Amino acid sequence: MDSVTAVAAREWISRFAEVIDQRAAELTELDRQAGDGDYGTNLRSALRRTRTNLAAGTEESAQAAFTAIANAFLHTGGTSGPLFGVWFREFAKAAHTELTATVLADAAQSAVDIVRRLGKAEVGHKTMVDAMVPAATALRASAEAGADAPAALAAAAAAAHAGADGTADQLALRGRASYVGEHARGVVDPGARTVALFFDAARPDVLVGA
C-alpha cells in the first residue's frame, strides 16, 4: 500500500484516540509539572468529539476523517486545541487527493507553518513545534528518497519522538511552561509527545490491516 486510504486514515485516527486515552494521565502529569495540568483533559475532550464526528460522518474519505479531528480540536479551546485544529486541517485539505508520502510531506510542512505563525513558537521553544518540524523534515526526506506512505510516516514518528525527547532538556520560551523556569527542565513537552504519538499511530499494521 503506497498511500493512506480512507479506511486507513480512519483507523489511524481511531488508534491515535485510543493511545491518547491510555496515556492521558501521563501527558497531564507532564503539563502538571510544567504547565497547568489540564492537557490530558483538553486532549481527551477533543478526542471524544473526534469520535462523535467520525461516527456522525456519512462520507467515507480520508478528508472526512481528518476534518473530523480538525474540527474536534478547533472546538476544544485551550492552547493545544486551536493549534492542533489548524494543524490537522492542513492534512484534511491535502486529503482531497491520495495521501502519498509526497502529499503528506507537503501537508506537514504547511501545517507546521501555520502553527508557527499563530503560536509564534520556533524549534527549541519547548512546544509541539519541536516535534512537528522534525516530523515534516523526515516526511520530506522519505518522500524524496522514494519511500511509500507507511515508511515515511514511520520515519516521521521516529523524528518526532526524538524531537519530543529533546524538549526535556530545554527551558520553555512559549506556553505556560515558560512561566516556571527551571521547573520545566527535565520535563518532556506533552504537546510534542502527542505529535509523535500521532505519527506512531500510523503503524503499518494499522494502515495495512485496514
Next chain:
Amino acid sequence: MDSVTAVAAREWISRFAEVIDQRAAELTELDRQAGDGDYGTNLRSALRRTRTNLAAGTEESAQAAFTAIANAFLHTGGTSGPLFGVWFREFAKAAHTELTATVLADAAQSAVDIVRRLGKAEVGHKTMVDAMVPAATALRASAEAGADAPAALAAAAAAAHAGADGTADQLALRGRASYVGEHARGVVDPGARTVALFFDAARPDVLVGA
C-alpha cells in the same frame, strides 16, 4: 497557716496560670476532639489578662487577686470565659474576709450555683460543673471536719480530678461537645479538668511557701 493569705492567693493564681500555660495544648486537644478546639486559646488569653491585672493592681489582698482573675475571664468571651468569670467572682466576693476552709466552702457553693443557673448544666452533663460540684462538696466536708484551708483545698482538688475523670465516660448534654455525640465519649471535659487544676495549684508549698 489556716487560711489563704493575700500573698498566697496571688501565688496560687500565678501558679494556676503557669500550669495552664504548660497544659494549654493538651486542653485544646480535648476541645478539638469534642468541641471547637479553641479552649486553650481562650484560656491562655484569659490568663494573660489575669497577669496584666495582677501587675496593674496596687492593692495587695486576696480579694484583689481573685478580682483580677474574675475580671480577666469576664473579658474573655466564649463559653468558659463568662462562666469562670462569675465563678471566680464568688471567691473574690468571699475574700473580703479571711479565706478559711469554711469561707472557701461557702464561696465554692455559691460559685457553682451561679454557674449552674447561667449555663443550665448539672452534674453528668460533661461540663466544668462536674468538677465544681464535687470540689464544693469536698470543701464543705473538710471544713466541717475542722480541716485547715490547705487541707480542704487538697481535698477539693482530689474530688475535682475525680469528677473530671468521670466526664470521660459521659456523653455531653451541654456545650459544643453535645453536638458530636459518641465522638465525645472517652474525652475528658477540658473545663472540668481546668477546675481541678485550679485547686491543684493551691498546693501546700504554694500556699505556705508564700
Next chain:
Amino acid sequence: MPVRQLRNDPDEFVAEALRGLQGAHPELVHCQPDPAYVLRAQPARRAKVALVSGGGSGHEPLHTGFVGAGMLDAAVPGAVFASPTAFQIAAAIRASDRGHGVLLIVKNYTGDVLNFSIAAELVADEGIEVGTVLVDDDLATEPAAEGGPGRRGTAAVVAVEKICGAAAERGATLAELVALGRRVVDSARTMALALAACTQPGQDRPSFDLPADEVEFGVGIHGEHGVGRRPFALARELVPQLAEPVVRALGLASGASVLAIVNGLGATHALELSVVHQELSDYLNGLGVEVARSLVGPYVTALDMRGCSVTLLRADAELIELWDAPVRTPALTW
C-alpha cells in the same frame, strides 16, 4: 502539611482583620478597637430600632460584613470561634441604640446566649429596651428526647439579619421585629456537609480527619464533628441528602415557594457552589417547590472548611419583599 494562614500573632488576628475591614470599606463601616465592635460609618438616616448581632470570628463575612444600611447597625466579633464578651456586646448596644430599642440576633450557642443575655441585663439596667431573636436552624442538632442545648444557629441568621434589617429601616417596632425574626427562624432550616475540616489559627492540624471516600454529614460551623459519615458521591447524590431533611422538617410540598441559601463553608469554590445550587433547584423543582430567591456564596464560613450548607426558608410575599429591599453592606449589596 500543617495549614498556614496569612496573619500575624493569632491573638491579634481578629483585631487586625477589623482594621483591614475598615480600611477596605471606610464609607460603610467603622471598627471600634477596644472593646471591639463594628458600627455603620453613617448611622441610619432616621432613628429606628437598632439591630445588633455577633458571635465568634472565623465565620466572615458574618456578622461584620453585614453592617450597613438595610441590615445590621452593629456587629460584635469575638475571638475565632469564641463568643464576644458581655462587655463588648453591651458597648455595641449602647453605641447603636437610638432610643427605639435594640434587637439582638443571637445564634444558639451556649457562649453567645450567655454573653448576650448578660449584656442584655447590663443595658436593661441603664434603661435600654432590648429584644432577642434566637436563631436555631441547624437540623443536624435537632434535639433528641433527653434534652441538650438545642439546634445550632447557622446560615439562616443571614436571612434574619437581612429581613429584620429591611423591616427596621421601614420603621417596624422592636416587638414587631422580634415577632418577624422568630417567624423567619421558624420557617428556616439548614443542613451541612464537609469534604474537609478546618484548622484553627495556631494549630497544626484540621479539627478532624476524613477518609478519602467519606464526607462528614451534619457539620456545624466550628469544625466540630458532624452527626455521621456518608460515602463521598457526586453532587447530584449529595445535594438531595442535604435538601431532603430540610424539606421534610419544613413540611414543604408541591406549590411551596422558598428562599434558598447555598452557603460555602470557607474553601469551597464558586464553581462548586453553583453546581450545588443547580442540583438543589433541580431537586426542589422535581418536588414542585419553587425557588423564589437564592443566595449562593461563602456567607457563613467555618474558616477554611470545605463543604457547604443548604438553608431553605419558606417564603411568602412579605418575606420576599423584605428580602428584595435595598441593602448596602460590605458583603451584601443590592
Next chain:
Amino acid sequence: MPVRQLRNDPDEFVAEALRGLQGAHPELVHCQPDPAYVLRAQPARRAKVALVSGGGSGHEPLHTGFVGAGMLDAAVPGAVFASPTAFQIAAAIRASDRGHGVLLIVKNYTGDVLNFSIAAELVADEGIEVGTVLVDDDLATEPAAEGGPGRRGTAAVVAVEKICGAAAERGATLAELVALGRRVVDSARTMALALAACTQPGQDRPSFDLPADEVEFGVGIHGEHGVGRRPFALARELVPQLAEPVVRALGLASGASVLAIVNGLGATHALELSVVHQELSDYLNGLGVEVARSLVGPYVTALDMRGCSVTLLRADAELIELWDAPVRTPALTW
C-alpha cells in the same frame, strides 16, 4: 488525602455551574449553553460598545460574575484552565454587538490570545468592529531579555472590566475604550504568593507540593509553580514582599494615590484577606502612598489555591470616578 469537589462529571463541571449561576441570578445574567457564553439578562438600555471577556474557568467570579450593568456585556468561559474556543468567543461577540463595536478584554495567555484573535478575524469578516485590550499585569512573569510570552494577565483585569465598563455605559467609543483599557493596564501591576497549590477537577493531588516552612512566590492563577520559594513568615513580612516590586515597577513615590486589589486565590479566608489589606495599607502609608480605593476578596481565583495577590493601580481622578460609577453584576455591585 485526595482533594474532592462538590460536582458531578468533571467534563460537565463548567456547564452545570453556568446553569447554577443563572438560577442564582436570573435577573442579572443569561447563560447560553452551547456554544457556552453568558450575557446580561437585560441588554444595556442604550446601544453602546459591548464589552466581551473570557478565558478558562476556575477563576470565578471572573469573568462570568462580572456580567451586568456597568461592567461586561458577555463573558465566555472555557473548560477549567483552558481558553474558550474561537467559535464560542465569536458567538458571544455576535450576540452582544449593538452596532457600536465590541471591546475584547483578553488576559495574556497563549490560548486566550490565540482564540480571541481567531474569533476577532471571524467576526471582522462579518463586518463587526472589534478592539482588543491585552491585560498583562503579573510582575512575576516580567519578560527576561530572551523573550517569551510576556507578563500573564491576572487581577488587574477586574479593574479593566470595571473601568472600561463604566466608560462604555457613558457612551465612550471603541477607540476611546481601547485607549482607556491600555492606560489601566499600563498603570497596574500584580504580585502573588501561594501557601498551598490548587487541585484540578478529577486529579488526586495539588499541582505542586510545598514544604511546611516555605511559600511559593510569584504564582499565577493556574496552579503553576511560582518564580521561587521564600520562607513562610508573618503577614507583616510577606505583604511588603508582594507590594515592594509592584511599587517599584509602577514608580510609586510619596504623594501617589492607588487603587489596591487584595485578591484571594480561592481558599483564603476573609479574615486573612483583611489582615493582608491592613498590612498593605500600613506599608503604602509608610511610603506616603495613599490608598484611594480598595477591593478585597476572592475575585480572580485559582480553584482552591491558598494565597493572595496584590494589585496596585496608579489612580487619578478620571479612573477613580469610573471605578466609583454604579455596577450591578453577580459578584460586584455598588
